Amino acid sequence: MNGLRIKFLRGEEVKYISHLDLMKVFERALRRARLPVAYSQGFNPHPEMIFGLPLSVGVTSEAEYADFGLEGNVSPADFMRRLNAQLPAGLKVLEAKKKFAKDNIMASITMASYRITVSAEGHFDREFLQEKINDFIERPTIIVKKETKSKVRDVDIKPMIHQLCLGDSEEGTFTVNSLLSAGSSANLKPELLYDAFADTFGPGIKLKAIHRTGLFVSRNGVMVDPMDDRVLEGTNPKR
Template sequence: MVNIRVKFRRGEEVKFISHLDLMKVFERAIRRARLPIAYSQGFNPHPGMVFGLPLSVGVTSEAEYGDFEITDDSLSMNEFIERLNEQLPQGLEVLAAKQRQTKQNIMATISASEYVVMIGTGHECTEKSLKAGIGKYLSQKEIIVKKKTKSGVKDTDIRNMIFDLDFGLQPCGTFNMIKLTMLVSAGSKANLKPELLVESLFEMLGAGYEIDRIHRSKLYVKVQEELLDPMDGKVL
């Protein structure tokens, strides 16, 4: 049995499929590619694959990860990538694959995520005013938002879930488009969606806004207080 971790991208063509549909797409692609995937035991066997932090519908990504169990240890990583990519639809592409030794799967280890969010405001926004606004936002000791949980909507302090927040301005017609790059907590213990951060930021700024697009650029695993790429040798 060989455990493989893959990194793949999810483009505009498939950004509206759900996480469940994504799993079905990969399952079909693996079957068509005749890859030697391992299956669970029991009445209803499932393929041995686990994906990282589910991506919200409508969000693109260049940093998605999945763990696969295969039964043929002679299969090279390059062949695995090529055969799988031939069967995946446009917009899904495996970028890299490595063998892993750790027993912890990708879903259990994700700790942080980086997003790039493009935002339109409909009014003039300068670098100076935005820098001051974000500085004020991050200087708050607590940032209370309404967050959906399994037990309902609760007031939640997200300040400690924001690790970094940077910005840029891009010309777009009459006004500038705001580009926010955020590093936030992610995973099963504490997960902050970028939409919630944007909502709380612009509520404090007292400005209207419209999210144009959200792109996940990185996922991280925390190892001894260090944030590492899930494909890093220290993680695998």
């Protein structure tokens, strides 16, 4: 069966809808666009679509992905055009490509990047901010309390933080850019990261916004964009 992968953005207008509601929005848009998407068998058929790492409610993104099974012929450009015409404000397909690899997007994701925007009361110059970030990341362990379905347990999140650096800063606001483990084997939510480093700065800071800037898959030890042709074809890039 033919397959297709899209990259789409999720803006302010839809940041408070759940992942389940997002899937319903896409299902309605696919139906209205009359795209030749494959459907599951049974009494309650659903379109064959798989999304990447679910986004937390309240978080925006410029790098969301979804895979679709197709029953008919449609070019990636036509698929994107027709789907965009039916999606609401705040959702826009940025790119579409044919997919031949068997791996689906949800099972493939291993890392995610985020921009965390923080409001700050008082005087926080760049030197102070950088020093605090360095102090945080240089800890031997970073223990947080993580809730599971059955209990709350202590988890060391330091191995899941691959990059953490100061971004833009101005009076009253600064950003922190991060690259975190993501996916089924290890997953660190940016909200949990913020809770962990907020104590480092002391009183006077508040979470303002979180924006996902990227999702990545690992191929042959290399971090690769999910829309890379080698990923979609099922081949491995060289180191």
